[in-house]
Amino acid sequence: MDLLLTNKIVAITGPAKGMGEAITRAFAVEGARLALLARDTLAVSALEMELRDQGVDVVLVACDITNSDQCEQAVAHIREALGDVPDVLINVAGGSGPVGKSGADTTFEEFEEIVRLNMAGCFNTMRAVLPGMMERRSGKIVNVGGTFGMRGKAGRMAYSASKWGLRGITKSMAIEAGPHNININIVAPGMVDGQRFRTKVCLDMAVKLGVSEEEAAQRHAADYALQRISTAQDVADACLFMASERSRQITGTDLPVDGGWAAL
Template identity: 65%
Template sequence: MNLQLNGKVVVITGPAKGMGRAVSLAFAAEGARLVLAGRDTAAIEPVAEEVRALGAEALVVKCDMAQASQTQALAAAALAEFGQVDVLVNVAGGSGPIGKTGWETTQEEFDEIVQLNMTGSFNTMRAVVPGMIERRSGKIVNVGGTFGMRGRAGRMAYSASKWGLRGITKSFALEVGEFGINVNCVAPGMVDGPRFRDKVCANMASKLGISPEEAATRHAADYALKRVSLDSDIANACLFLASDVSRQITGVDLPVDGGWALL
């Protein structure tokens, strides 16, 4: 299937590793022109080189998404380089405290994850939407999480931030739909990688006195498909929602979790 993303200008936040890297390479393989944004440009540059090796263009922009002035500068840099922004994919975010109850979570921990997972996406959306409205076209994909659909003991702050991102997504979708702009949310479950192995599995292993490998197996057992998602699964969902194949879909949460959120 031709997703018709060739030549599209795609802003991706949090592209340095994990899902962000996978999303960046997936769009590059489709021929998109990429604007890769994050606080650590040195960490992003290797991904930009991978993108260029695939024959795609890549602009790296230093940006703290929690700062509105920097997201406005990000949008301006994209316009100066490529003339427009067709797609925004908000991958940047964090996991927050793991294994802490709500009453054990500090205000500082709560505020930090809300800034990362909600304010950052809000700021980037505000920055690119006016141009999309002017052209009456655009796609926004926010990467949320299934803990923002069901809640999770020991992950209150993270869960709250992802619930909030869902509200931002749905409200924007209702507001900009008349201008031909789709706004959706991809909701990954556990995604295999360093964060899952070194934080989530390590926490479970410590509590239950089992190995991290056994912890990973236990997590997989919770899902209908009995496997943990890969970065590429999330990237493929982002491609779908960024393309006109999904032109009649907006304001939705798309779980990519092997069937956990439905259980």
């Protein structure tokens, strides 16, 4: 199926690690023109050069998404470099916040930091691209949320709150942007297989239960309806769909990519 993303300008925050890298590569394969937004551009430069060598039209933009002025400057940079405002914005950048801390033990500073990154960061980038999208009367925004923002999680209150709040931002702005032919949705990954899952999550469970790391991974998978852990490519595929015209009639929704965990 042709997703009709060829030559679309796609801005991606957090483009070079884990899910972000998989999403960036997926859009490159579809022929999109890429604007990679990162606070640490050095960490993205190798990926940028690799994509450029493959013939991808790509620009690397320095941007701290928690700074609203920098987000507006980034969109202006994209317009100058690629000729227009983004057709698509994919908000991947985010953080995990304190892990294993109850709400009562979480400090205000810890809470504020993750809410500022996961909520305000997405708000800033959305606010920066929406005027141009509204003027053009087309656009797609995909926010990468998380299933802890759909069910809650003990020991992850601050992260859960930030992703729950992102849902409210997404749904409210989807209603406002709909009359301008703009779709805004959330892709909500569950646990995603990768370095952190293998070296942190599985290792912690293995030590706690006295099992092997592989058995720990299998126990995690058993919690999901499909009995398997999501991959970064699974998340990238969902973002491609939500960014394409194949999802033209979908807006203000959450799309869990979690093997059925949120449904159980």
